[in-house]
Amino acid sequence: MSLLRAPSAFAADFKELALPFADGVVASLRAGDLVYLSGTLYTGRDQTHRRLCALLDQGKDLPVDLAGQLLYYVGPSPARPGRVIGAVGPTTSYRMDSYTPRLLDLGLLATMGKGARSLPVREAMQRHGAIYLAAFGGAGAFLSRCVLSVELVAFADAGPEAMFRFEVLNFPAVVINDVAGRDFYEQIGTGDTPS
């Protein structure tokens, strides 16, 4: 199977989206939409967030302009020689909640991880017209095939917690929080009441 053409994961309908998002695309998405992302995104998890916010505290510039970008919460496993990257599934997003509103204030347009966000994050997203997506947790080996290239952006000494730039192709995800404030996790029924 070609590493350049990520395999289609789902029988269901997906919206194919380019990253960074074109004008108006984010606002057109609804909670529950399945999407394939292709293009450029940035990554970061606990340490990257801590350090980005420390830079802001010191009044310094961030290593990249996050305005209009998607930030993916992932700490990849190391690439074997000859491979682009190791496993790249999402990490749990609530650990980033305390930092996220500040990054949304800078124009960050989308975040992606797994699990629900806090109320302050959801409010900040609505204020800024931003969205949150869930990638498929525990599918790191599969998702590695959707990453075409990886570049280190900052915080190399943080190891897997460094900040990277990924080029992705058909990276599957679900929209959880849309600009209207809907939350797909909340819309999901329990096992009792299949949605």
Add this chain to the structure above:
Amino acid sequence: MKTVTAARITEAVRGLAIAAAHDLEPDILDALVAARDRETSPLARNVLELLMRNADIASRDEIPLCQDTGICTVFVTLGQEVHIAGDLGAAIQEGVRQGYEEGFLRKSVCDVMTRNNTGTNLPAVIHVELEPGERCRLRFLPKGCGSENMSGLKMLPPAAGIPGAVDYIVETVVNAGPNPCPPLVVGVGIGGNFEKAALMAKKVLLRPLGRPSEREDVARLEEQLLTRMNREGRGVLGLGGCNTVLAVHVDTFPTHIASLPVAVNIQCHSHRHKEVDL
């Protein structure tokens, strides 16, 4: 008297670490297939198929099933007739170090005060249990913290009884929502004391998946918990359907007349573990 060298232990642990990261055991793969077959939500069905595909890719491409290759627990069952030539603890740690370095696994362990990554995935957590005889069994359980963080322990009053324990256990799983990557394997320890309950909850994860407790009343409790969790839970990755939990394993131990410790260890669908007898 049987002799096992430290070098042999290191080599074995290195192999277990790498194999666990890449290959799921047949019982969890079967459980995912069974979950797919009974799944009612089309999206959840698709996701379960994606997870099966993920397992296939991981195994064939030697890439970790999940980037979080975990903090390692090693359970050693050591026969009293076994002589370890060398330092058992150091041999295990060295095996983990080699496995994580040479297997391209993620180093996810940091100092708790500074949060600086130790760079080696060390230390592993080691539990040694003695038994009569000549067996030297190593059981390797790396665990990601999306699931470990959702675990819990509560010292209930005896008046809460088993119904109180059931409520706490179900609540812990349901409140975890999508965070621990359901469908889950849930380990439960009831009784003993504070650390015994936690250890039981972790260790019982290693029981062959879905094999009921040998105690009939406990097996019934497992059934009851499984049914409630799948009724009240939010399904595969929290995206819907009837598969929040694949199996519930409960272990029990007599406790103090004033106490009812209950521990819940949550394990994700990426239920990775390997064992070997030396």
